[in-house]
Structure formats: C-alpha cells, structure tokens
Amino acid sequence: MDQQELRKLEHQCIQEEPPWCTATCPIHVDARGFVKQVRKGDWTGARKILAKTMPFPGILGRICDHPCQDRCIRNRAGDAIAVGALERTCVESTHPGKKVPPLPKQDKSVAVLGSGFSSLTAAWDLIRKGYTVTLFESENRLGGSLRYIDPGLLPGEVIDQETDILTDAGVTIETEHPLNPDTIRGILENFDAVYLGLDTEKPIDTGFAVAPDPFTGSTELTGLFTGGSAPEKADFSPVNMAAQGRWAATSMDRYLQNVSLSAGREKEGSYDTRLFTSLEGVESRPAVDPADPKKGYTGEEAVQEAGRCLQCECLECVKICPYLAHYRGYPRKYAREIYNNASIVMGERKANTMINTCSLCRLCETICPEDFSMAGLCHEARTDMIQKDRMPPSAHEFALQDMDFSNSDKFALARHQPGFDTSTHLFYPGCHLSGTAPEHVFSAYSYLSDQLSGGVGLMLGCCGAPAWWSGREARFQEILGEFKTRWTEMGTPRIITACTSCHQMFSEGLPEAEVISLWEVLEKAGLPEKNRPEPPKTPVAVIDPCTVRHKPKIRTSARRLLEALNIKVDELKFSGELTECCGFGGLMGNANPPVARKVLERRVQQSPRDYLAYCGMCRDRLAHAGKRTVHLLDFIWKPETAIDPAEREDPGFSYRHENRARLKNRFLREVWKERTREMEAYEKIALDIPKAVRERLESRRILTEDVQKVLHHVHEAKGPVFENSETGRYLAYYRPVKVTFWVEYTPQHDGSFLIHNAYSHRMEIIEEP
Amino acid sequence: MRKMTDPPEKVDWKCARCGETLEPGKVTVAYMKSRFTVDLMKCSECGLVFIPEDLATGKMAEVEKILEDK
Numbered sequence: 001m002d003q004q005e006l007r008k009l010e011h012q013c014i015q016e017e018p019p020w021c022t023a024t025c026p027i028h029v030d031a032r033g034f035v036k037q038v039r040k041g042d043w044t045g046a047r048k049i050l051a052k053t054m055p056f057p058g059i060l061g062r063i064c065d066h067p068c069q070d071r072c073i074r075n076r077a078g079d080a081i082a083v084g085a086l087e088r089t090c091v092e093s094t095h096p097g098k099k100v101p102p103l104p105k106q107d108k109s110v111a112v113l114g115s116g117f118s119s120l121t122a123a124w125d126l127i128r129k130g131y132t133v134t135l136f137e138s139e140n141r142l143g144g145s146l147r148y149i150d151p152g153l154l155p156g157e158v159i160d161q162e163t164d165i166l167t168d169a170g171v172t173i174e175t176e177h178p179l180n181p182d183t184i185r186g187i188l189e190n191f192d193a194v195y196l197g198l199d200t201e202k203p204i205d206t207g208f209a210v211a212p213d214p215f216t217g218s219t220e221l222t223g224l225f226t227g228g229s230a231p232e233k234a235d236f237s238p239v240n241m242a243a244q245g246r247w248a249a250t251s252m253d254r255y256l257q258n259v260s261l262s263a264g265r266e267k268e269g270s271y272d273t274r275l276f277t278s279l280e281g282v283e284s285r286p287a288v289d290p291a292d293p294k295k296g297y298t299g300e301e302a303v304q305e306a307g308r309c310l311q312c313e314c315l316e317c318v319k320i321c322p323y324l325a326h327y328r329g330y331p332r333k334y335a336r337e338i339y340n341n342a343s344i345v346m347g348e349r350k351a352n353t354m355i356n357t358c359s360l361c362r363l364c365e366t367i368c369p370e371d372f373s374m375a376g377l378c379h380e381a382r383t384d385m386i387q388k389d390r391m392p393p394s395a396h397e398f399a400l401q402d403m404d405f406s407n408s409d410k411f412a413l414a415r416h417q418p419g420f421d422t423s424t425h426l427f428y429p430g431c432h433l434s435g436t437a438p439e440h441v442f443s444a445y446s447y448l449s450d451q452l453s454g455g456v457g458l459m460l461g462c463c464g465a466p467a468w469w470s471g472r473e474a475r476f477q478e479i480l481g482e483f484k485t486r487w488t489e490m491g492t493p494r495i496i497t498a499c500t501s502c503h504q505m506f507s508e509g510l511p512e513a514e515v516i517s518l519w520e521v522l523e524k525a526g527l528p529e530k531n532r533p534e535p536p537k538t539p540v541a542v543i544d545p546c547t548v549r550h551k552p553k554i555r556t557s558a559r560r561l562l563e564a565l566n567i568k569v570d571e572l573k574f575s576g577e578l579t580e581c582c583g584f585g586g587l588m589g590n591a592n593p594p595v596a597r598k599v600l601e602r603r604v605q606q607s608p609r610d611y612l613a614y615c616g617m618c619r620d621r622l623a624h625a626g627k628r629t630v631h632l633l634d635f636i637w638k639p640e641t642a643i644d645p646a647e648r649e650d651p652g653f654s655y656r657h658e659n660r661a662r663l664k665n666r667f668l669r670e671v672w673k674e675r676t677r678e679m680e681a682y683e684k685i686a687l688d689i690p691k692a693v694r695e696r697l698e699s700r701r702i703l704t705e706d707v708q709k710v711l712h713h714v715h716e717a718k719g720p721v722f723e724n725s726e727t728g729r730y731l732a733y734y735r736p737v738k739v740t741f742w743v744e745y746t747p748q749h750d751g752s753f754l755i756h757n758a759y760s761h762r763m764e765i766i767e768e769p
Numbered sequence: 770m771r772k773m774t775d776p777p778e779k780v781d782w783k784c785a786r787c788g789e790t791l792e793p794g795k796v797t798v799a800y801m802k803s804r805f806t807v808d809l810m811k812c813s814e815c816g817l818v819f820i821p822e823d824l825a826t827g828k829m830a831e832v833e834k835i836l837e838d839k
Binding site: 352353395700731759761765766 | 781782783784785786791796797798799800801804817818819820822825826829830832833834835837838839
C-alpha cells in the first residue's frame, strides 16, 4: 500500500465525514459536538465549540437562521434538533471565554468598510490572521443592520460587548467616518486590501460599479473584496453574512500572500456530506417545546432537546462485526494503522494481530454504503507480510499443518470410480466435512456414483484455502497447481464440492474448471429415498457459510433441498447476503481465539432455534459453543450413531484428523478394495486422555499425535524425561519441528499412557556444549 | 527479557535419566532472530532443562509474541 492507496482507502470510509448539520452550515459550526456538550449540561464546553468557528458567538448564537436544521437527520424521525434555540440558550447563559492570544503580525494593512455582520466577521478574521486592520463606519456605533433586529432577541448592549472584542484584538475603529467616492478612493490607495460590506439596503456609494465574484468576493478592482446581504431582503441570513465576510477575508489573505484565490476551497459553504447514519431502531420524537417560546429554552429544556440528537455517525460495519468493534476503531483508522504497521523498520508491529484476526467474511463490505472491504485490506496486508518475511509464525502455523496433514498420504487420495478409467465428475468433499461427518461423505460418494453417469472420481485433500487466507499466495498456487495436475490427468471432470471454501478456491483459482456445489447436484439429481431420517418437528434457522455470501445459486439449492426434505425454515436476519462468519474464516480462530469466540457467540445469539449448517466448519464451531446444530446431510443420510445429530459434539482438531484418516482407509478398503497405509510407530501408542485434559489440549492446539510423538521419542529414542518425586508422574518433552511439546503422564499396565497435562512453547532451548 | 529471569521456584521434579535433583542455572534460549540467557532449573548432572507449565503458557508466550511482532 502506498500513500496514494492509503488516502483512497481513508476516503472510502465515511465515518469521519461531517454530519449534515456541519456540512450544511455555511461556516461549518460543529453542531453535533455543540449539542453533545449541551446534552451533558456543559455550557462552557458548548460555548467553546461555538467559538471555534463562529465569529461573535454572542451575536450569531442569538440570531442564527440555522440552515443546519433543514437537513438534520432527526427530521426523518420527529423534528430537527433545534440547534438555533440551543445556541441562544447557550450564549445567553455563558460569557465569552478567554481573550484570543495575539497572532504573528503580517506587515500588510487592510481596511474594512461598514460594520454590518459580514464586515465585523471580515475584520475579526483578518486581525486573527495577523493583519493590521482598520474598520471604517459612517455611523457613530458599530453593528450596521444588526441594530434593526428585535432588541428582545439581540440587545444593543450585546452588540457593544461583542464588538469590543475587535478593539481588544487590536482593530482600529474609525466611526463617523464618511464613506463616499472620495474617501473610498483614498482608502483604496492607502491599504493593501479593502473589504466592502454590503449589509445594508442602501449600499455605500463607491462611485463605481461593484460586481463581485460570488465565490471569492473579489471584484474587477484589484485588492477590493466585497460581500454581505441586506436584512430587508427575503434571503437575509445572518449566518450567510458571517460566511461572506469570512470567505472574503480568506480571499484577501490569499491575495496578499500571492496564492491562488480559488484552489482547495470546494468545501467552503454548504455541501452534501457523504456521512451515512442509519435510523434503524430510532424512535420518532418531536422537538421539545419551550414553556416560554419568547424566552426560548430553559437550561433543562435545552438538555432535554439535545438528548434527541442522534450524534450522527456511520459505524455500520462496526455495529455488525465483533472483530471491527474489538479494536475500538473503524476501517479508516484501521487502514492508517495497517499502513503504519507495514512502514515500521524497527520496533513493535502493533497491528499484526489485528490484520490476522479478520475473518475475510466480507459482511462489512456488503453493509458499507461505500463498499469498504476490510477483507481486501487485511488480505493484502497479510500477503505483504509474507513477502517481507514479517508474518508472526504462530498466527497460522497450526492451520497450515492441518492443511499439510490433509494433503499428505494420511488423507489425500485421487481415484476414478471403480470400473472407469476416466471421470466426468469429481467429488471433492473437502477436509472439514470429512473431519466432522466422514460417514456422510462416504454415503454421498456412493450416491453420486450411482446417480451420475460417465464415472464419478473422488479426490480427498485440502483445497489450499488456509494458505490463501494466511496470505501465502505462492503456497496456495503450489497446492492449486498439484490439484490441477491431478484433475487434468483425470480428464478435467466437473468438480463437485461439499464445502463452499473449496468451491471458492477452485472457481476463482481454476477458471477453466466447471465447479458446482453438492447441493446443486443433489437438487438436480433428486434426493435418496431410502433410509432417510425424519425431518425435525420445529423450524430450523439456516446457517449460510460466509463463503456463499455472493453465491446465491448455492444458497437457493440448499433451501430447495430443505423444502424437499420437509424441513421448515425460520430465516435469520443475518443470512443470505448478510450472513456472518462462525469465527473460523480467514483463520481468525488461529490468530485470535478470544475474538473468534466473540464472533461465534454473536452467531449463537441470533436465534433460539436449532441451527442447520451446510458447512462442516460452521457446524463444528457452533456445536463447540454448545448450540444445537445439525448438518444438512444429517437429514439426507441417517448418521451411523443413534445420538441426536443436533447434540453431536465438536470432534475437535485431533479427532477430525482421525476421521479423515479413517475415511480414506474406508474408501480404500470398501470401494477400491486396496490395502490401507501402514501406521507409523508413534500412531500405535495408545492414550487415555480424560475429557478435561482433551479440552485443554484442544484450546492449546496440541494434537493427540503431538502427544504420541513425545511419548514415542521418550520410549524409543530415550528422550529427556523428568519424574515427580511426589506424584510419581513423568514429564517428557520433544520438539518435532518448530514447537516443543511437554507431556505429563503415567504409564499404564496395559502399555497405554494416562495423560494428565500437556503444554507447549515455541522458544527453543539451546543445548549447552 | 528480564521478565523471564525471575528466580525459579523449588520443584518436585528430578531428572529421570540421572536421578538427580534440579538446580537453578543459566540456560540459552532462542526464538526468531533473538537469543538470550535466562535462569532456569536444570539437572545438576546432565543439564537437562525444565520448563514449567506456567512459564511456557505465561511469560514465555508473552516474550514469543513480542519477538514475533518485532
């Protein structure tokens, strides 16, 4: 990611875009921030916010015509927040804050003609920019047309007090200074730039025609700027007068600095914001009516009114994703953090875990009004980390070893249907389904072989999704390449997948292949009639895996199968295109188990119904969280055990390995009548692992085979071992590759081992010479 | 790596091969591109190093994470 790409991404996330009130306000008062302070009853804080952008808050706060209210989102659920009335209450009950510190002086002097509100604003802004300012007024007091406003609303003494700020700041005030063509000519000659306020119906007689540029306020006369509007006019707007004075002051500054008058000023004045704010769940509430409309809100009424403010923000993605919420930011911030993470040469890369935690499920992107993709961002960052050799090894190693297991001789298999030397179809059940429901894979293959003509081949293995998820593009291509070789040898058959991750990897990685889901095939071929289990008595909630978000055909087929099976469905709010991850996707569960757990919990909480999944991993994850979850295949082929399939436990990592290995052996024995693989010595070691210990091993990602390897090392290779003088137990360790495993055990009389505990570390003990 | 160098506590384990008790001693450990010396219990005879569970799952895991993110 370079700077330009980062800026593009930052722009795409709209969370930091201004709310409608601020965008609509010609001078962009932070009305949302102001209302927030009012809500807290912090009137001083509220006034401070006004003073940040408002010239003379004591004046404008009383008389602002509040165009912000026209576009307030609250209009769609009640009335707009009465920002104008809140401002009045605020400025009536507070005093101006500290004096503004003097600014560095510029050696240019400017004149401001007239003292209507645009002139006052221009004078204020110009003195704040460091110029020497002289204000000329023909009357004997300042304020011009402001003096025509109802003094009940804007008392004359307030105008006096507020305009005193100008004198305090160093503006030279020349009242009773006649303004006519002669004097104006003199002023134009003596000052570097001049602002001419047009805030009265009878404009100052300049002796020449003034046609200002509506945007910059500049005129044909070099150095003369103008703005303002008369109160008698229908479009009279105090905030616009302030804005015009301000824009002209900006133009004068730019003119005096000799820089472009117009560059980069697109967002001056009202504009449409891109900020999206959802009204979902927002109750309609009318505006609070002040008890005395003439006096305006009391403090209490104002706090109440401010309480209706929605404090507009987007956060659509953060609201639905526990991962995005976990890091307490939003995509715009995350993009910056990820960019910085990649730029660090020395020091801690704090965003590594955040990058590796995204499930790549793409729900954020579907929900986002601007299609921001955290998946795209995180996947690219992972790829970059791999390329730069900066990926923390522990983040994905366990999952990659699981993948290697599935592609090793222990599970991998490719065969034509017995009696065929070519295949028109290839069933690829995938590693997850084979790990959780091997008997269904066996039944499905037998059924497909019967139903489809031309030979149905079988291939067992892992599609390489873990390599892709972890950013290991080269390794993924290697696995895909091997698959492609075998698939080509088999006669480029149509690929039938039972797992949508495999479906995604093959359809995107091998565009030349025809890839179809098992569900579409079963829908077309019809369901087996024999030995079919009873449908559930109550409706189930369907769990769409996140990988089918953009595969409507697969989702539809799954539902048609449910219909054919007489299974009633109660759809989840977050299903179909809006489906959620189970906490496995993107290897989130490997990189950050606690956050993956939060994601899973959210999924579990969606409905009290039994869940029905058609992804092996979703099924096991949900079962692991204690949620009653069946697999779609449980209603097509009767499970071999009598237990309620919704109550079936998550087999866990070790048992999924075992299931895969056994499934391969069963296929070899029963379908191809071949000899099965010889077991390795360590695999023959019998273990007794109590349930609590098994669960601890599972959470520590320690496999049964890791334990077997340690014991084999101790007893065959005379590896290191400790003995406990108190308990009589043994403690041995072994480092097969990159992780050292420690196992506490007691040998049993029958030659097996009772396992008490196991733990691991990645740090290596260097043998002393 | 100070975190890992707290003085080891007395342990009930002894080296099963030598039958000797464990004594605190200097041990070199390595991870990623870092290598450092820590005080751990080891067999007074053959030098076999003992790493208790709380060290492996606690401080050691923390240090591993820090080194991985460096």
